[in-house]
Amino acid sequence: MTGASSDSSLPPKRPHAAHRLVPLPLASAATSQPEKVIQLIKAELPGLRVVAAIDVASGKCLASYCRPRAPAAEWVAEHHATTVRQQQLALQAWPGRPEQLTDMLIPMRRHLHLLRVARKGEWFVYLAVKADELSLALAREVLRMAMKRAGC
Amino acid sequence: MAYSNNSPAGRTVEGIIGDLPGLVAVAVVDANSGMSLASHSNSPALNPDTAAAYNTEVVKQKQKAMSALKLGSEKIEDILISLTNQTHLIKLADNGSKFIYLVVNSRDTNLAIAREVLRSHVYNLN
Numbered sequence: 001m002t003g004a005s006s007d008s009s010l011p012p013k014r015p016h017a018a019h020r021l022v023p024l025p026l027a028s029a030a031t032s033q034p035e036k037v038i039q040l041i042k043a044e045l046p047g048l049r050v051v052a053a054i055d056v057a058s059g060k061c062l063a064s065y066c067r068p069r070a071p072a073a074e075w076v077a078e079h080h081a082t083t084v085r086q087q088q089l090a091l092q093a094w095p096g097r098p099e100q101l102t103d104m105l106i107p108m109r110r111h112l113h114l115l116r117v118a119r120k121g122e123w124f125v126y127l128a129v130k131a132d133e134l135s136l137a138l139a140r141e142v143l144r145m146a147m148k149r150a151g152c
Numbered sequence: 153m154a155y156s157n158n159s160p161a162g163r164t165v166e167g168i169i170g171d172l173p174g175l176v177a178v179a180v181v182d183a184n185s186g187m188s189l190a191s192h193s194n195s196p197a198l199n200p201d202t203a204a205a206y207n208t209e210v211v212k213q214k215q216k217a218m219s220a221l222k223l224g225s226e227k228i229e230d231i232l233i234s235l236t237n238q239t240h241l242i243k244l245a246d247n248g249s250k251f252i253y254l255v256v257n258s259r260d261t262n263l264a265i266a267r268e269v270l271r272s273h274v275y276n277l278n
Binding site: 071075076079080082083086087089090091093094095098099100101102103104105106107108109110111113 | 197198199202203206207209210213214216217218220221222223226227228229230231232233234235236237238
């Protein structure tokens with residue numbers, strides 16, 4: 001994984017640059033969890049296309065990894081953050097027993113997109129894999145276990 | 153009950169209730185306007201028409217994300233949303249003009265079963 005200090009000396013990377021990990025702006029205990037999750041998922045799923053930890057409120061990537069030629073996570077981070085915010089708003093609007101968003105699975109013909117929200121609901125992980133390389137249940141389990149191991 | 157079994161949407165709702173009598177709520181929704189064409193709820197706390205309106209935005213956002221990813225050839229099959237105690241499922245019709253929105257209790261209904269029930273009923277909407 002690339003650190004924040006080593007990246008500052010490099011020219012800005014293009015969105016399609018291969019194998020990049022976007023470092024967190026601050027190296028605090030709170031921000032280390034997203035990077036840890038990305039590392040764990042990357043180790044578990046070497047063939048994944050895109051994985052990113054995204055801040056719900058701002059839609060910014062906290063950490064991300066993209067396979068070569070895969071679309072950059074930053075392009076869709078805001079859309080996915082809006083989806084999560086929309087769902088959280090919907091839950092607040094409903095009376096009765098309080099419910100918290102855990103995950104969203106979006107299976108498509110060729111790709112599987114998964115969103116899993118961290119315990120406090122402040123950020124989430126977006127994972128995209130090819131449907132013929134991994135089943136939906138396995139992708140969900142890998143994501144769940146990685147977040148559990150990272151303590152979020 | 154807010155459906156007529158004279159319409160495809162009403163018959164779809166009725167069929168899903170028949171397969172999953174313990175469901176929390178179900179609605180057939182016009183994906184463009186977010187309005188329910190037919191709905192039913194077993195919970196006074198959950199109005200499926202309101203929930204459908206919110207979930208229309210979820211579908212639209214996901215479609216925008218797909219456009220951003222240049223996945224124009226791709227098609228969302230369904231969206232599965234897990235909450236603390238409930239599972240919400242959105243199953244889009246083949247032409248994308250309508251979707252079925254289903255809420256079940258996670259303890260009562262397995263995600264795979266709920267998904268399969270929607271898959272078997274969505275063709276009635278076309």
